[in-house]
Amino acid sequence: MSRVWRQLKAVANPFALAFGPIFQKEVRTAGRRRATYILRSLCCLGLLLLLIGVFLVRRAETGVQGAVASLQSMQQMAPAMTLAVGWFFLAVMTVVPPILAGGSLCDERRARTLDVLMTTPMTAGQIVCGKLTSRIVQIIVLALLVAPGLLAVRIFGGLSAEVIGAVTALAISTAVLGAALAVLFSMRQKRATLAAFFALLTLLLLQGAPSVIEGMRFFHARDLFSDAAFRSNILATCSPATMLIIHNAVSAGRDLPHLILETRAASQPPGGGPTIPAAVLDLGPTWAINAVYNLSLAALITLYTTVILRRAMRATSSREALLGATARAPAQKSAEPKESAEPESAGERYARRDRTVGGNPVLWREVRQPTFGSRLIFRIVLVLAVLALGALYALAGLGNPDLHAVLAYIGIAAVMLQAVFLTSGPFAGEREARTWDVLLTTTLSPRQILTGKLLGTLRSFWFIPAVVITDWVIASAFGYIHPFGVLLIALIMIAPGILLASTGLLFSLRFRRPVTAGALNVAVAACLWGFVWFLPLALPAIVRAILYLPGVLGLVNVDLTVDRFLDNHYLNFIDAIFALNPFALAHATALPCLHEATPGGIAKAPFESRLITHELTLDQALAVVAACAAFYLFAAAATVALARWKFKAWSGRSS
Structure with a gap:
């Protein structure tokens, strides 16, 4: 009580x-x-x-500008x-x-x-x-x-x-x-x-699932009813969509919209006369x-x-x-060993249980960690993936280029999320299991420990890239994708993941808490694909701001100077930053390899790839993707080299 x-x-x-x-x-x-x-x-x-x-x-x-124009x-x-x-x-x-x-x-x-x-x-x-x-x-x-x-x-x-x-x-x-x-x-x-x-x-699922379900209902209803409409009120359950609504309202100079619920449709009186307007209920601002x-x-x-x-x-x-946590199963009585006609020798018993570990036991252990926990779960996930691909092919068609493009984008996003979050704790498991100090007392070199952990981490998120690449290989076998497109999308997905796995390894070695390592890995991804855009965007503005300073204006021609500054080298720099983004690079190089199915056959359009300022042929697109992959691999190698150099200081190993 x-x-x-x-x-x-x-x-x-x-x-x-x-x-x-x-x-x-x-x-x-x-x-x-x-x-x-x-x-x-x-x-x-x-x-x-x-x-x-x-x-x-x-x-x-x-x-x-003048005073009034400057105020506006x-x-x-x-x-x-x-x-x-x-x-x-x-x-x-x-x-x-x-x-x-x-x-x-x-x-x-x-x-x-x-x-x-x-x-x-x-x-x-x-x-x-x-x-x-x-x-x-x-x-x-x-x-x-x-x-x-x-x-x-x-x-x-x-x-x-x-x-x-x-x-x-x-x-x-x-x-x-x-x-x-x-x-x-x-x-x-x-x-x-x-x-x-x-x-x-789960947060992304809760934010996007209602809108996606409503979109699917709308597309199916549109085929049956010509007056089917998308219920835009459902967008209030999605924070990015609500932010976009605020963005459009502020850009247009309008008031922030409210969520209006129609309780009674407009109707015409039986005896004629003016139409009775619909009854609506204002639920408040969308935000x-x-x-x-x-x-x-x-x-x-x-x-x-x-x-x-x-x-x-x-x-x-x-x-x-x-x-x-899994409770220990009660001890079971061991069955009596069956007597055999010929008793097994000690050497035979040792040979039957022998497993060759090799020169790097960390790598041997990491690559044998189950990705899905058990073989049963892996088989279930594999069957579900095959059924999902089959359902998509049946509904959208194997020759639908949008299907393969969406799967490619989903694969890139999944690899990036896995590489950011799941690679920031390779040493946390050793510390939690109290085996980190034991590992440091072995004769393994820092290179062997880091290599084993890195390869084991990369192995943990192989499934989603494999599904996407399988989809592109199947479509390429039927002629819906250029064969080089499979190579392009594979390099675009895998290379950035290797870099983020390496940075996660570095931060996990430096910081004991995996949350700190994960936050810094997110910061690396944000700087690499977000804030790096301020370099080409802000540099011309800085030049103009300097030239507009008192005493400088009038001494030089501002527009001419800035135009000279924006030469081919600067435009190449913009394209290089654009190509570092996996989504942008996939859109510019891999998606042009898709062919659309038509009633008369496969419409193989000529390859047209364009970055921000340059058009690319297929050979040039391959070279750009290979250069970006080489950059990511070089940065990953440099990160692992830094971790190897600081291994003794950060891990506490004496020798």
């Missing part, structure tokens, strides 16, 4: 439920970690670069800068919270304090809510770092406070949902990076509906996490079975 009364008191006091001992401990611990301030510094640096780049680009487009251009600059910061804010709040909350219970398990935590008088709700609210505090701190940038651009005018509030509510609600999912997966996963990875995938949707899902997921944790705490008293 006292236990029930204690639980009722905990539920009746939300403050104690959300801000209890777990919350206080986590907030104090996070404030003492260097990784917390590194993450905040990276966010501030990214925001600063974004604001400077957008300002310089807009300033270069306006040039020297400043008013146009505020929406552009706000939208740029808003997209950056949403991207950060989508990726970072799962990383922050991925180690909620994984870190407790790694530190061997989870069993102690379960013996305290705290309820499951206090544990789960304390873990979640402590991460929400970190999210709010990141939001406060971005909020001054959003408010500062209002000094240019032409922007309402509602837009700032809409962007902030949209991003924070998405972040809370991602953190709640990460706490849920942290209960079952052994590594924080795996929990963050599955939380991010508010999206925030309510995200927070409602977060509350349900938190409640589900609490129920699972309470069930696990009550269902088992064994520490080994806690949180879904």
